[in-house]
Amino acid sequence: EVQLVESGGGLVQPGGSLRLSCAASGFTFGSSDMIWVRQAPGKGPEWVSAINYGGGITYYNDSVKGRFTISRDNAKNTVYLQMNSLKPEDTAVYYCANLLEGWGQGTQVTVSS
Numbered sequence: 001e002v003q004l005v006e007s008g009g010g011l012v013q014p015g016g017s018l019r020l021s022c023a024a025s026g027f028t029f030g031s032s033d034m035i036w037v038r039q040a041p042g043k044g045p046e047w048v049s050a051i052n053y054g055g056g057i058t059y060y061n062d063s064v065k066g067r068f069t070i071s072r073d074n075a076k077n078t079v080y081l082q083m084n085s086l087k088p089e090d091t092a093v094y095y096c097a098n099l100l101e102g103w104g105q106g107t108q109v110t111v112s113s
Helices: none
Strands: 003-007 010-012 018-025 034-039 045-051 058-060 068-073 078-083 092-098 107-111
Touching: 003 092, 018 034, 018 092, 018 107, 034 078, 045 068, 045 078, 045 092, 058 068, 078 092
Parallel strands: 010 107
Antiparallel strands: 003 018, 018 078, 034 045, 034 092, 045 058, 068 078, 092 107
């Protein structure tokens, strides 16, 4: 059974940081490209970042470039999203996903003073 379990969300003030984690199981994580997607209230899903299976190639949405960093640890079957300089518009449910295997349940990130 494929499982993607996100954690690390929470309430943070503008300018703050959070680190999201996504623990994967049930598929060959080390051979799988991974993405982070977010969905803000009342809006559709927005792609945030992607990382290739080896971790050497990363992509970012322009809205988070320079503030967010995606990484992975294939020994731990985990992908991360380090989020710095958070803004209120970053408020959303964040999901990790693999395009073939599906999405996790999401973790809420709220940026507010």
